[in-house]
Amino acid sequence: MAVAELGSAPPQSKIDQEYRWTLNFGPQHPATHTTLRLVCQIEGETIVDVTPDIGYLHSGFEKIGEHLNFNQYVTVADRMNYLSPMANNVAWHHAVEKLLGIQPTKRCQYIRMIICELARISDHLLCNGAAGLDTGAFTAFLYCFNQRENIYDIFETLSGARFTNSYTRVGGVMHDATPKFIEQVRKFVKELPKVHSEVCGLLNRNRIFVQRMKGIGYLSKEDAINWSASGPVARASGVPRDLRKDEPYLAYSDFDFNVICSDGGDCFHRYLVRMDEILESLKIIENAIENLPSGPVNIGEAERVSFPSKGDVYNTIEGLISHFETVMTNRGFQTPRDESYAAIEAPNGELGFYIVGDGSETAYRARCRPPSYIHFQIFPQMIKGQTISDIVAVLGSLNIIAAELDR
């Protein structure tokens, strides 16, 4: 099969070799968005073989995960997929809470869901905007980025940080949602559909864009399953799989939304699936923000896993003790000597963490299943036989984030 020849080019006659070039793409190239390298064998403009060379951004996130405690590691999880850090935060603490066997409060679940969907919108906006940018439709990118700015504002209200939020905590979140946050989300929900239809209007029938995306980077349904694809990439190939529906976590089972699927399997359909998912996410956010349950956002102090509120820490002795007990090494919460895998539907696909607990407040092993990494291995097969200019289209539609790719 395709990738069997990955490492070494297939045997070729001398005549063939004369016409065959090796083109180096990256590691520093505007269209790779971050740092990854492709070694392409080309014949004229047709790509015969591609060998991806990754690891330029490898910074040992999983090793660090064995040395930082469960609340500290969220700052590292932020930096995996920096287009949607909130989704990574939620994924990490979802897995930790699965290991500890605790259930966050209803209000916390709703807030986490809202930020997850906002992160999905922001990721999809950037992915589609950049796909347009790479394929010669610059304007749509600006429309998308403008809306991302609003999402950053919402996150800033919520967590104080715009980019790397580190918002979740074990058993809760850092700060409770404020009325201003709710107001901002309402405003965002109201104005996004207009921008969405404008972006659709700019791209859906844009002749240059469509011609550069349609029929490019085809992935069949069988291949998508066999290559472990998930998320929009799999759904655009006709695999109706969405963890929000299939293995409901948080409070997704309370909500009505559609799983967007398509059987096109090419770059253009991946773009369409992402575009429609934005509207579905918006539906969830709208329902969640109007039905936001009242009550505490963190689970009680009895479980001794979540931090007490800052007011309690400064004004009550119990709160102060509880805070110190939670942050001190050897006095924090106990983890079971157990292993667990838990995944959420991140914007890019299934983002799972396999955590091994050894009784301490630090994970013994914190494996991340990064969707970008799994998707990028399909790339050589998708690009074979296409032209050099298609590389950027396919890379953009797979939404490869090198920080998540290399961790």
Next chain:
Amino acid sequence: MQVAPQVFEKLASRFGAQDWSKSESPKSGNIRVIVPAAKVFDYLKFLKEECGFDFLADITAIDYLYYRGARDRFGLVYTLVNLANNDRLVVKCFLNEPDLTVPSAWPLWKGSNWMEREVFDMFGIRFDGHPDLRRILCPQEFVGNPLRKDYPLRGRGERHNFQRLERQQG
């Protein structure tokens, strides 16, 4: 996570009841099947072809060197999903030091390609029959396996092996 009980009946009728064991995490509800390392490919093949686990979600490994009460050095973990009914099953086998080789899952799932390369890179576990077993995240000339527990967090001074160039020298 849930797994249909027929899966375990099928496993018992195919491999016998003694060969494998089942364990369940009380809190997270993960369901695991612990199988002998030599036969892990047969189990995966059987689970894929007969029990409907057609999606390979993840392959990873754990180094149990300092894990209290652990008897084996490495644990190799496959996470399988049945796309028809969303069952999720973790298949696990244990490996020990001199013989760190298992058959590759490449003939079953192409998606295992980079997952296995990463495990090889990080833990030094070899996969027999893998089409392209090279390091993936670390450079090819790297020595050691970073995610092993006896590998220090700050490395073994690999950084000093690269000569530092000043601007004038460049």
